Amino acid sequence: MDNKQAKYPGLHPLPPAFVTDFPPVAVVVEERCIACDRCPPLCFFDAIVMEHRAAHKYERTAVVVTENCTGCGLCFEACPVDAFVWAPDKTLGARPSKAMGESERDLSA
Amino acid sequence: MSLTTSFVGLTLQSPVIVASGPASHDVNQIRLAQEQKAGAVVLKTACSDKYIHMRSWPRPRYKLLDWDKQIAGRSKAFSLYAYEQGYSGTLEDYWQFIRVCKEHASIPIIGSIFADEAHEWQEMAVKVEQSSADAVELDISSPHRPGSLGFETTFVAAIKAVVVAVKIPVLVKLSPGPDVVQQSVSAQECGAKAVTLCNRLRGVDVDIENQRPILHGYFGGIGGPWAKYYTFRHVAEAAQAISIPISGTGGTMSGEDVIKYIMLGATTVQILSVIMINGWESIGRINGEIEQYMKRKGISSLDQIRGKALESITYPDEIIRWSGESKKGPRNTWNDDKIG
Numbered sequence: 345m346d347n348k349q350a351k352y353p354g355l356h357p358l359p360p361a362f363v364t365d366f367p368p369v370a371v372v373v374e375e376r377c378i379a380c381d382r383c384p385p386l387c388f389f390d391a392i393v394m395e396h397r398a399a400h401k402y403e404r405t406a407v408v409v410t411e412n413c414t415g416c417g418l419c420f421e422a423c424p425v426d427a428f429v430w431a432p433d434k435t436l437g438a439r440p441s442k443a444m445g446e447s448e449r450d451l452s453a
Numbered sequence: 454m455s456l457t458t459s460f461v462g463l464t465l466q467s468p469v470i471v472a473s474g475p476a477s478h479d480v481n482q483i484r485l486a487q488e489q490k491a492g493a494v495v496l497k498t499a500c501s502d503k504y505i506h507m508r509s510w511p512r513p514r515y516k517l518l519d520w521d522k523q524i525a526g527r528s529k530a531f532s533l534y535a536y537e538q539g540y541s542g543t544l545e546d547y548w549q550f551i552r553v554c555k556e557h558a559s560i561p562i563i564g565s566i567f568a569d570e571a572h573e574w575q576e577m578a579v580k581v582e583q584s585s586a587d588a589v590e591l592d593i594s595s596p597h598r599p600g601s602l603g604f605e606t607t608f609v610a611a612i613k614a615v616v617v618a619v620k621i622p623v624l625v626k627l628s629p630g631p632d633v634v635q636q637s638v639s640a641q642e643c644g645a646k647a648v649t650l651c652n653r654l655r656g657v658d659v660d661i662e663n664q665r666p667i668l669h670g671y672f673g674g675i676g677g678p679w680a681k682y683y684t685f686r687h688v689a690e691a692a693q694a695i696s697i698p699i700s701g702t703g704g705t706m707s708g709e710d711v712i713k714y715i716m717l718g719a720t721t722v723q724i725l726s727v728i729m730i731n732g733w734e735s736i737g738r739i740n741g742e743i744e745q746y747m748k749r750k751g752i753s754s755l756d757q758i759r760g761k762a763l764e765s766i767t768y769p770d771e772i773i774r775w776s777g778e779s780k781k782g783p784r785n786t787w788n789d790d791k792i793g
Contacts, residue, residue: 357516357658357660357663357667357668358660358663358665358667358668359511359512359513359668359669363512367512368512368513369512385732385733386729386730386732388475388476388478388482388729390481414510414512415510415512415513415514416475416510416512416513416514416515417512417513417514417515417516417668418515418517418729420513421515421516421517421520421522422522423522424522424523
């Protein structure tokens with residue numbers, strides 16, 4: 345039952361540890377990418393493009409356009425080889441745009 | 454033969470509508486929907502300023518449950534677990550968004566709003582109308598809405614306030630609760646021109662390694678191909694109780710599902726998960742599947758099959774029954790010798 349041993353672990357079900365400080369964005373580990381073209385259509389924010397890489401095994405790789413990435417996590421589910429990882433987007437400041445406040449708790453009623 | 458469907462006074466080129474959500478939050482997606490010959494697009498829901506936090510989204514907020522990534526797109530049973538939030542811009546951005554969509558799109562554009570006080574609903578709906586949307590959908594049933602807002606206590610007043618203030622058709626999107634029929638009747642009495650059945654169910658999944666709910670830690674909306682059977686029933690029941698058209702939504706993956714919704718009395722069908730999972734081409738594929746069925750059955754208009762299955766709904770007292778299994782057979786004899 346070890347999560348890491350699962351054959352297709354998919355998106356780790358919890359946000360990355362740094363989520364309280366920086367917004368997570370998806371990043372492709374290019375060496376892992378098999379250029380299967382599954383992630384660009386699954387992304388609803390036009391945040392994944394395929395780019396040419398002369399030195400890459402498949403000569404192409406998926407690349408995340410960080411400005412467009414909303415960190416939704418869907419691309420993790422598209423990737424059969426788990427090439428996506430979380431990276432902190434340090435351009436957006438060191439506090440969540442909306443921390444848990446009173447109005448947020450209202451939602452849990 | 455044509456898929457043309459008349460819905461709340463609008464003429465749609467197809468009964469397939471893009472539902473409110475991540476596939477209708479920016480202008481270019483409207484173009485994609487139009488290229489695929491969607492009937493209309495319901496834009497992503499804008500929340501009133503009181504729910505400004507719903508314009509910020511947690512990361513991550515989607516997970517596919519029961520999903521094998523190795524056979525992406527061929528999985529027949531999965532859940533899309535989503536903590537989908539509201540339109541991410543300000544209300545001014547949203548009105549502008551509607552205007553730009555209307556300027557460029559030839560298919561009808563339906564605005565979607567959420568608020569709590571009736572006057573806010575009204576003000577927002579008027580703005581949607583002024584921004585030239587073709588209709589407005591009142592999203593009173595998001596799985597992420599505050600649970601303190603009830604149908605009778607809040608939303609009836611909201612529907613009434615909106616209906617008197619705008620001339621465009623008002624759609625009401627209901628949650629898949631036990632009161633769907635009663636709420637549909639109320640919506641009709643309040644003057645809604647159509648009901649959308651149903652929004653997503655609210656669910657939760659647990660990460661047993663970390664012993665806490667997944668993702669952001671709170672309940673998310675769940676949907677997927679399995680969810681349609683529940684909504685089929687709601688549509689069937691509501692269709693017998695109300696005269697306004699129904700827009701069915703939930704779990705639609707194929708043209709067959711759309712046909713089933715229509716046979717159970719729906720006029721249009723809203724789709725979203727299938728677009729997210731299988732791409733925009735899904736709309737064109739579904740349209741094609743409906744056309745193939747119509748051709749095979751010699752149907753020229755979907756009106757010919759609308760509500761067809763309802764005619765054969767058989768109530769418990771009408772179901773033909775036979776006596777049960779004989780009570781004297783070997784399965785009702787306790788024989789100790791055969792145990793172990």
